[in-house]
Amino acid sequence: AQKVTQAQTEISVVEKEDVTLDCVYETRDTTYYLFWYKQPPSGELVFLIRRNSFDEQNEISGRYSWNFQKSTSSFNFTITASQVVDSAVYFCALSEASRNQGAQKLVFGQGTRLTINP
Amino acid sequence: EAGVTQSPTHLIKTRGQQATLRCSPISGHTSVYWYQQALGLGLQFLLWYDEGEERNRGNFPPRFSGRQFPNYSSELNVNALELEDSALYLCASSLWEATLYNEQFFGPGTRLTVL
Numbered sequence: 001a002q003k004v005t006q007a008q009t010e011i012s013v014v015e016k017e018d019v020t021l022d023c024v025y026e027t028r029d030t031t032y033y034l035f036w037y038k039q040p041p042s043g044e045l046v047f048l049i050r051r052n053s054f055d056e057q058n059e060i061s062g063r064y065s066w067n068f069q070k071s072t073s074s075f076n077f078t079i080t081a082s083q084v085v086d087s088a089v090y091f092c093a094l095s096e097a098s099r100n101q102g103a104q105k106l107v108f109g110q111g112t113r114l115t116i117n118p
Numbered sequence: 119e120a121g122v123t124q125s126p127t128h129l130i131k132t133r134g135q136q137a138t139l140r141c142s143p144i145s146g147h148t149s150v151y152w153y154q155q156a157l158g159l160g161l162q163f164l165l166w167y168d169e170g171e172e173r174n175r176g177n178f179p180p181r182f183s184g185r186q187f188p189n190y191s192s193e194l195n196v197n198a199l200e201l202e203d204s205a206l207y208l209c210a211s212s213l214w215e216a217t218l219y220n221e222q223f224f225g226p227g228t229r230l231t232v233l
Contacts, residue, residue, distance in 0.1 A: 033219055043206055045224040052219070091161060095219070104212070104220060105151065105174060108161035 002027045004094050006109035013082055014117050021077040021112050023092030034068065034075045035093040035106065045091070051075065082116045089113045120145070122211050122225035130231045131199050139194040139228045143211030150192040151222055152184065156205035167192055168214050199232045
């Protein structure tokens with residue numbers, strides 16, 4: 001069975017600090033996808049990144065970076081020089097890659113509520 | 119290009135009633151997914167429709183049902199509402215191609231409150 005664990009329920013930092021959100025996943029599939037979504041107070045899920053299981057290359061996008069390590073089944077997300085607008089709930093998610101029944105559904109972690117204080 | 123739209127934004131019902139939530143996918147998308155975000159339970163997969171057929175459902179009772187129309191829009195019906203059905207219901211849509219992962223794009227959600 002697939003499972004995603006975000007152990008940090010809430011994080012609060014002061015603006016301009018760096019912050020890392022942890023994500024640990026479990027799956028028996030050899031091919032899968034990992035995601036991060038941002039959910040601002042409006043409720044809509046905003047897609048941030050997708051990685052497939054064959055691509056362990058870390059990625060940087062502006063102030064955001066992602067560290068994918070298959071050896072530890074982790075896909076952590078770091079925000080550098082955080083800003084108040086980064087305040088939101090962040091979700092890590094996992095999906096199978098096959099087209100079998102049940103494929104493509106997203107399994108989400110519980111989310112981490114990030115508060116950036118001015 | 120218009121994104122995924124959902125209606126209504128808010129819905130208030132009483133226990134035992136039925137609720138109907140609607141979702142319009144992005145133009146060209148044939149797959150629609152429903153997720154429930156209940157307080158303390160996180161986001162959970164509910165249903166997946168593609169080309170008018172229910173392809174998979176999550177671990178929810180049969181009183182959660184839905185359908186997909188020929189124009190690919192979808193309805194989620196919740197019968198015999200219970201207090202714990204109060205949640206944000208998110209709809210997502212995607213293309214459906216066998217050889218690719220199909221990105222899901224989410225709508226703004228319908229907040230259902232059961233009194």
